[in-house]
Amino acid sequence: MKMSKKFRSNLLTYGLVIVAFILCQLAVEKVIPGFKMSRSLKGQLVPICVYIVMAVSLNLTVGISGELSLGHAGFMSVGAFSGIVMSAWLVNAFQLENETIRLILAMVTGGVFAGVAGVLIGIPVLRLRGDYLAIVTLAFGEIIRNVMNCLYFSLDGPTLHVGFNNPNLPGKLVVNGPTGATGVDTISTFVMGFVLILFTLFVVLNLINSRSGRAIMAIRDNRIAAESMGINVTKYKMMAFVTSAVLAGMAGALYGLNYSTVTATKFRFDTSILVLVFVVLGGIGNIRGSIIAATVLTILPEVLRAFSDYRMLVYAIVLIVVMLATNSPLLTGLVERIRPKKKTAAKEGEAQ
Amino acid sequence: MISFLSHLVNGISLGSVYAIIALGYSMVYGIAKMLNFAHGDVIMVGAYISFCATQYWGMSPLMSVLVAMLVCTVLGVIIERLAYKPLRQASSLAVLITAIGMSYFLQNSAQLIWGANTKSFPSVVEIPTLSLFEGQLLISGETILTVLANIVIMIALTLFTGKTKMGRAMRAVSEDKGAAELMGINVNGTISLTFAIGSALAAVAGVLLCSAYPALMPTTGSMPGIKAFTAAVFGGIGSIPGALIGGLLLGIIEILGKAYVSTELGDAFVFAVLIVVLLVKPTGLLGKKVHEKV
Secondary structure (H helix, E strand, O other): OOOOHHHHHHHHHHHHHHHHHHHHHHHHHOOOOOOOOOHHHHHOHHHHHHHHHHHHHHHHHHHHOOOOOOOHHHHHHHHHHHHHHHHHHHHHHHOOOOHHHHHHHHHHHHHHHHHHHHHHHHHHHOOOOHHHHHHHHHHHHHHHHHHHHHEEEEEEOOEEEEEEOOOOOOOEEEEEHHHOEOOOOOOOOHHHHHHHHHHHHHHHHHHHOOHHHHHHHHHHHOHHHHHHOOOOHHHHHHHHHHHHHHHHHHHHHHHHOOOOOEOHHHHOHHHHHHHHHHHHHHOOOOHHHHHHHHHHHHHHHHHHHHHHHHHHHHHHHHHHHHHHHHHOHHHHHHHHHHOOOOOHHHHHHHHO | OHHHHHHHHHHHHHHHHHHHHHHHHHHHHHHHOOOOOOHHHHHHHHHHHHHHHHHOOOOOHHHHHHHHHHHHHHHHHHHHHHHHHHHOOOOHHHHHHHHHHHHHHHHHHHHHHHOOOOEEOOOOOOOOOEEEOOOOEEEOHHHHHHHHHHHHHHHHHHHHHHHOHHHHHHHHHHHOHHHHHHOOOOHHHHHHHHHHHHHHHHHHHHHHHHHHOOEEOOOOOHHHHHHHHHHHHHHOOOOHHHHHHHHHHHHHHHHHHHHHHOOOOHHHHHHHHHHHHHHHOOOOOOOOOOOOOO
């Protein structure tokens, strides 16, 4: 049986994730003697899953759809808080204690709310282009963070109360404005994170290789040409943007339910930038690259802990050096001279 | 009414600082077509240098500002040469990420050198507070100096870009790099000059900002940096009067929004106005309209 190149590449991506998951599980369960994981690294497992999903979903907006978004953490924030409220409400209203079902429902809720936010934001944002689009997504991210700082949710038995700038709500507060959500049931697990990654890959890879995905990429490469071929630009841009928002919302719910306290400041502009760094370092438009970059860069500060005070400095230097090494004509020219085998066709593809 | 006036004065003061920072963003964007995210952190470095100059090296406030400007100018040019120049031909995203890396680098270096705790910045301004309407409306010396500095800088820059040879070279490079090079303009030198001017302005802005809001820490520059960038886009990025108008409006909206709408939502208010403006005028208030060629 002959496999297409794309199919093989996708299979490799899935395989990579599955093998990494199995290795991590072996290390966590200490099946093989001597092969184990440090405590701090174990604590990073769920965040790594979250950041992988964030990076892959942002790659859909930045790489596949070609729109620079600087507010991806905003969707994560919406997903996290709606997920937390949902999980608490399920316990109160239905006495549902099963953690897996609660987590799944919370992630779905997070995805739905982030998707709604994505539609609302996408309508004005996608009319703009280039750097203006970037600044407006940044603005929306900040607005979401500010609004989250003013939102209060409380549960009085099965009834949910919402307050805006008003903490005097009946019952027990679940989300407490600027103090954030406290006393959250930490029901996120690494296994569910893995499932979410597989789900994300399934959605994103299938979208890319579908008719819609090709339309999205055609718009990225030349909007006017795509439009004259009869492609509905707004519809397909929106499709990519909202899908990306939904996935970020699901990742947000997973993230929110991994910590006992979550504040809106966790989803600052810095977080959006962090995820963008994963996408760019992994290679724009390259899904597997995003996965690897998100994993390595989440672990890197932990590994650099030996440098203690210097670790973020080293992180910054690594970031700059990698960007210079991969993009500077001087250095890439040198690499090509050493490795003349690399076909010029591949380089031409990059240049476009 | 008096309270409204006093909020308005505060807004103009904050807006003037934003305008000075926005100028740096706007000029660099106009000429190098890149978002220099490290600009906000150059502000912070400028404020720290001025702080050290007055506190540890026993300099007068005016000298400290000059030293800060000098250090930031050198820093700006070094950053440009080391990190941005090799990427002149690279994609704009790659340059953006490098700028973000530079921003992290500056913040973390500052944290290592000066520590993470907040320092109380002593005001460099010695102008007495102006009292109007029998003491009901107080205008602080910092406000007066900030507004004056803003006006002087705007006039100087407008004259510089309009009348001098180097200023005209800057405009030519921002218009068309290739054509400017053919006309014998030193493009790399001009870009370095832009970074030097922008960074010197950032140092001034840093000192003025910290004189008005005296909390100095390694992340002091990041939020004003983002707001000033917003201001630059608001007024039309690449335009000097645009930066002035954008900065002032943004400062006034922020202070009035915080005073009359909600303290928590002040920033959200600023960004909401920005979005509305961009939807009506997609290139900012004074931005040039770009026609698309098919």
